[in-house]
Amino acid sequence: MNAKLADRIATAIIVAVSGFIVLLLAGLLGYIMVRGLGHFSYDFLTSPPETIRAGGGIGPQLFNSIFLLVLTMLITIPLGLGAGIYMSEYARPGKFTDFIRLLVEVLSSFPSIVVGLFGLLVLVNAFDLGFSLLAGALALTVFNLPLMVRITEQGLKSVPREQKEAGLALGLSKWKTIRSIMLPVAIPVILTGTILAAGRVFGEAAALLFTAGMSSPRLDFTDWNPLSPFSPLNPMRPAETLAVHIWKVNAEGLAPDAAEIAAGASAVLVLTVLLFNLAARWLGRFMYRKFTATK
Amino acid sequence: MQQYGLSAKDLSVYYGPKQAVKNVSLDFANKQVTALIGPSGCGKSTFLRSLNRMNDLIDGAKVTGEIWIGEENINHPKTDVVSLRQRIGMVWQRPNPFHKSIYENIAFGPRYHGVKNKKQLDEIVEQSLRKAALWEETKDRLHKSGLSLSGGQQQRLCIARSIAVKPSIILMDEPASALDPVSTAKIEELITELKQEYCIIIVTHNMHQAARISEKTAFFLMGDLIEYDETDKMFTDPEKKETSDYISGRFG
Numbered sequence: 001m002n003a004k005l006a007d008r009i010a011t012a013i014i015v016a017v018s019g020f021i022v023l024l025l026a027g028l029l030g031y032i033m034v035r036g037l038g039h040f041s042y043d044f045l046t047s048p049p050e051t052i053r054a055g056g057g058i059g060p061q062l063f064n065s066i067f068l069l070v071l072t073m074l075i076t077i078p079l080g081l082g083a084g085i086y087m088s089e090y091a092r093p094g095k096f097t098d099f100i101r102l103l104v105e106v107l108s109s110f111p112s113i114v115v116g117l118f119g120l121l122v123l124v125n126a127f128d129l130g131f132s133l134l135a136g137a138l139a140l141t142v143f144n145l146p147l148m149v150r151i152t153e154q155g156l157k158s159v160p161r162e163q164k165e166a167g168l169a170l171g172l173s174k175w176k177t178i179r180s181i182m183l184p185v186a187i188p189v190i191l192t193g194t195i196l197a198a199g200r201v202f203g204e205a206a207a208l209l210f211t212a213g214m215s216s217p218r219l220d221f222t223d224w225n226p227l228s229p230f231s232p233l234n235p236m237r238p239a240e241t242l243a244v245h246i247w248k249v250n251a252e253g254l255a256p257d258a259a260e261i262a263a264g265a266s267a268v269l270v271l272t273v274l275l276f277n278l279a280a281r282w283l284g285r286f287m288y289r290k291f292t293a294t295k
Numbered sequence: 296m297q298q299y300g301l302s303a304k305d306l307s308v309y310y311g312p313k314q315a316v317k318n319v320s321l322d323f324a325n326k327q328v329t330a331l332i333g334p335s336g337c338g339k340s341t342f343l344r345s346l347n348r349m350n351d352l353i354d355g356a357k358v359t360g361e362i363w364i365g366e367e368n369i370n371h372p373k374t375d376v377v378s379l380r381q382r383i384g385m386v387w388q389r390p391n392p393f394h395k396s397i398y399e400n401i402a403f404g405p406r407y408h409g410v411k412n413k414k415q416l417d418e419i420v421e422q423s424l425r426k427a428a429l430w431e432e433t434k435d436r437l438h439k440s441g442l443s444l445s446g447g448q449q450q451r452l453c454i455a456r457s458i459a460v461k462p463s464i465i466l467m468d469e470p471a472s473a474l475d476p477v478s479t480a481k482i483e484e485l486i487t488e489l490k491q492e493y494c495i496i497i498v499t500h501n502m503h504q505a506a507r508i509s510e511k512t513a514f515f516l517m518g519d520l521i522e523y524d525e526t527d528k529m530f531t532d533p534e535k536k537e538t539s540d541y542i543s544g545r546f547g
Contacts, residue, residue: 093354162391165349166453170404170460171381180403185394292394292440 029270036267039260045268048218049245054257058265060216063232064133064239065272068212069201071137071235076144076197081190083145084152089178101150108146112207115142120210131238136212140204144197151193155186184291191284195277202273205243213238214248242269299363300325300464300494301346306360306370308341308350315341317518318360323464328486328495330505330526333515334541339498342515343466346496347383348376364464381408384457384465384493389473390449392441392456397424397433400441400452404460419459427455428485447478454485458493465489467497471504483508502542506530514538 043057050056091097119139129135159182167177183190216239219232226233240248242265249255249262301323308316316338323329331339341350348369350356362370369379381404393400401420410416420437424430429451433444441452450470457465467486471479486495486508499505505512506526513523514537522529522538533539540546 160391162387162389163393165352165385165387166391166393166456168352169347169349169380169383169385170407170457171377171379172404172407173377176407181393292442 032263032266032270035263036265036270039264040267044264048216049249049261050255052254054255056255056257056261058242058245058261058268060219060232061240061242061245061265062268062272063219064212064216065202065242065269067232068133068136068140068208068239068241069198069276071133072140072144072201073194073198075137075141076148077194079141080145080148080197081152083149085156085178087149088153088156089174089182104146104149108143108150110142112143112204115139116207116210118142119207124211130236131211131213131215132236133212133239134235136208136239136241137235139207139211140201143200143204143207147193147197147200151197152186152190155189155193156182158189159185184288187288187291188284191280191287195280198276198280199273202241202269202276203243205241205247208241208244209247212241212244214240214244216240242272299323300327301496302363303342303346304361304363306342306345306358306362308338308345309357309359310353311355315518316345319515319520321513321520321523323494323496324511325463325494326490326492327511328490328497328509329511329513330509331496331498331513331515332500332502332505332541333521334546335500337515338518339513339515340468343468343496343498345370346464346466347380347385348374349385351376381460382462382464384454384460384462386450386453386457386465386467386470388469390446390453392444392449392452395441396438397441397444397452398437400456401459404456408460423455423459424452426458426489427451428481428488429455445478447474447481450474450478450482451485454482454489458489462493464494464496467495469498469500472500479504502530514541516541 043055045057045062046059047057048060049058087097087100091100116139119135119142123129123135123138124131129138156178163181163185164177167181168174172181217230217237220228220230221232223231224233225231226235228234229237231237246262246265246269249258249265253261255261299322303319303321306316306319306321307314319342321329331343333339344350345358346362348358350358358370360370361368364382367374393403395403398420401423402416405419406416410419421430421434424433429448432448433452436443441449444452450473454465454470470486471482474482483504486497489495497505497509509526511524512526512529514521514529514533514535516537522533522535524534529538530542533542
């Protein structure tokens with residue numbers, strides 16, 4: 001077999017494999033959308049679910065998913081950035097950092113149901129948080145934090161060494177150099193990682209069953225006092241997310257339109273993730289441009 | 296001591312057990328260009344990087360000996376490295392402008408060091424760019440990214456950036472080796488211009504460049520300083536055999 005032929009065969013295989021993956025994804029997405037979109041309505045997106053009758057919506061669940069994402073990211077981003085900056089710029093490479101890195105890897109590949117049980121035993125019971133958004137957010141932080149740490153570390157490591165040296169050589173302090181010279185350059189990498197981490201929050205169900213709970217109180221969307229038990233903003237209330245709701249409706253839904261609700265909710269979930277990705281990317285580009293004056 | 300911009304006494308640099316620079320003593324005069332030449336791995340860049348304590352950043356690197364600026368030994372654990380580096384500018388082999396606008400690249404340092412007045416900053420930016428012979432080319436696009444400039448312009452921007460914080464000494468690590476001949480000529484012209492105000496220490500692989508722009512030349516080999524003299528003498532009548540071998544191109 002000559003080199004030219006081998007090259008052609010390799011190209012054909014690679015194209016075929018990529019094509020297959022694209023088709024698979026398109027098929028999956030198309031299936032979810034076609035099944036789900038028929039069920040879309042303003043009512044479906046805003047009204048609370050019904051237990052027995054048909055016509056329930058997913059309003060609170062959609063809100064819970066987004067609110068849980070915000071809460072989780074509020075905890076994850078500062079901690080992850082801090083730890084990532086420490087690992088990349090302050091810690092002396094050695095056994096200790098290798099050990100931390102190992103822990104981080106192990107943590108991020110924990111089975112989510114185990115994290116859920118941990119959340120139930122420690123957060124919900126021992127710390128007495130109850131089934132709550134806060135317990136859910138903390139459980140999700142267990143997965144997201146390692147990802148965030150690693151991404152921040154990689155982002156900073158990917159900044160050319162000369163950039164850092166140029167900052168220091170101008171007489172900038174180490175922190176100023178990291179904050180104003182290196183982080184802006186690392187933003188695209190860090191942001192991509194943050195989006196990945198956030199995507200997991202939307203999709204996660206197992207870790208939330210025992211932490212954020214499988215029910216949502218009747219939310220009063222006119223009450224924005226975070227301390228009131230029916231306020232959507234109360235972080236101490238139980239909160240069923242969209243992914244958990246899909247699981248519950250499929251597993252034990254009694255409403256006659258359970259299958260349609262699951263399909264509709266899946267489509268909403270996929271669309272939300274998509275919209276979130278696009279928005280985050282746009283924000284990242286905007287920030288990068290603002291900091292770096294490119295175009 | 297005052298006539299020297301900077302003096303190294305018995306300076307040695309170790310990377311772990313390996314001694315990369317061996318007991319080098321060198322005096323660098325003010326308002327002069329001193330070239331450090333030698334084959335790759337001879338320790339000239341390492342030596343240069345220890346002068347503004349850049350080697351502190353490298354794990355396992357240790358610098359012994361003294362570096363005097365005026366009456367102060369700056370290779371001392373108590374030296375305030377941050378304020379020291381403000382007095383010593385640095386230019387790298389590859390242009391490394393910040394990922395910021397041209398204006399910000401220059402204003403960033405002075406602003407950090409306390410110049411808050413917008414007018415004053417504008418002035419510093421203009422002066423620095425003029426000194427770096429870049430003003431005419433950039434005055435209409437100051438708020439475009441520094442990365443939008445050509446390689447040679449980027450390098451001049453880096454020089455402007457370093458002089459904006461008013462150093463007295465500028466270290467240059469092969470500043471023109473990544474540039475085309477036209478840009479190189481511009482950088483060399485700029486260096487000759489700048490030496491009226493600064494003590495310039497330049498590492499170069501290009502011996503013609505050393506001959507063209509420097510008053511004094513130091514030749515390094517395997518971490519040792521072999522010879523240090525007036526550039527003219529070094530290139531016409533060197534004392535040591537190694538120097539003449541290297542300069543005439545017999546090795547390196």
